[in-house]
Amino acid sequence: MTTLSIVIVSWNTKDILDDCLESVYRETDGIEFEVIVVDNDSQDGSAEMVKEKYPGVILIVNEKNVGFAAANNIGFNYCNGKYILLLNSDTVVLDGALQKTVSYADQHPDLGVLSCKILNDDHTLQPNCSMYPSLLNSVLFITGLYKAFPRSKFFGRAQMTWWDYDDERQVQVLKGCFMLVRKEALDATGPMDERFFMYSEEVDWCFRFSKAGWKLGYFPDASIIHLGGVSAAKLGGSRALVKDKSTRRYMKKHWSKPAYAVGLTFMFTFYLSRLPGALLLALLSGGSSKYKKRLENHWTGLRGLATKQDI
Known part of the structure; x- marks a missing residue:
């Protein structure tokens, strides 16, 4: 059985998708993995680039942009791994991050979903954990109190601004740029809700994983770079x-x-x-x-x- 299935959804991100795939193959060793790229009707030659440079990749080309959730669900149908990794096309894998994260997941069978440390392009921290949306958290956001008191566990609760991300812990919500999902947990919880075209789909999914009895975790000893917002900016x-x-x-x-x-x-x-x-x-x-x-x-x-x- 394949250990890891990596699903990458792309929409007009040819150059950074190339960088992402190159880093996956360069930095991943010691585990059997497969890569599935789901192209959401890109017009920049992304699909052609994948065919030419990465013939081992399973490439699915959609006839229209079906959104992030639906595209990932399409990719899940081609996965054979014990784990499925949702990896954004605007990421760069660093220093064996994938095998490190898989190894940690193997040691914690109660974890249904796991993420690693996310860095900006300049290697500063990019927060990727949060609490579920709530009325209280909305008030703290609108008033800007989380910015005024970022080290407060109360005022900074929604985005966990008080935390330095240097220790492993269980969390409520993980960003979708890097989500290692146990196949067993996916089967129990179900795929992403395709009614979410973009945004909040991972929040909804994390909530459903938790309701299904699975824990979500953060692991600080593996890192990737996430450029962030490249497709959304378009x-x-x-x-x-x-x-x-x-x-x-x-x-x-x-x-x-x-x-x-x-x-x-x-x-x-x-x-x-x-x-x-x-x-x-x-x-x-x-x-x-x-x-x-x-x-x-x-x-x-x-x-x-x-x-x-x-x-």
Whole structure:
């Protein structure tokens, strides 16, 4: 039996996908693994690059962009491993990270999902663990109290800003850029919810793993680089719409109706409280693209909330 099946979903990320695949083959030794690339109708030659440079990769080319969750589920159908690794195309594997993580998982059979230390391109820490969304955590986010008191276990609880990520521990939510999933746990929990096109799908999945009786863990002695947001950035102003739709879907799926109504109010409050500042910065900056994008994001998000959407 193959030890590890690596599923990489790609959408117009040809060059960084190449870097990712190169690092997987360079840094992975001592375990039997297979690589499945699911291409979401890229128009930049990504699929052709994989065919030419990595003939051993199992390549699935979708006729349209079906989203992150659905694309991963397609990849799962081709997996033969004891473990399945969800690996973003904008990652670089470092120093045998995959075999180290698999070894740790072998020693902890109660773990259904495991992640490692995630680094930015400059090798600074990129937090990848959090708590489940809740009304309290929403208040701490909207008010910015988690930024004002990052070392507080209460105010920094949602994003776990008080933690230095140097010790192993059980967590509630892991980011989807690197998720090692035990096949047995996947069979018990089920695949990702494809109604989430992008964003919140891993939060929902982590919650479901926990409900199915599996633990989720973080292992600090293996590392990867994650560039972050490469595919999402290509969405432009619609990014806020996609993200908010997924947030609302999660709340509607897992919260009570009163909690959902309050949560939706919090989302409106977030945009309304930040739009004036975003507009002022965009004007004072002389049309800086950074602040124009921020203004566009907030305005698009607010309009999206005010428009009835099928979630």
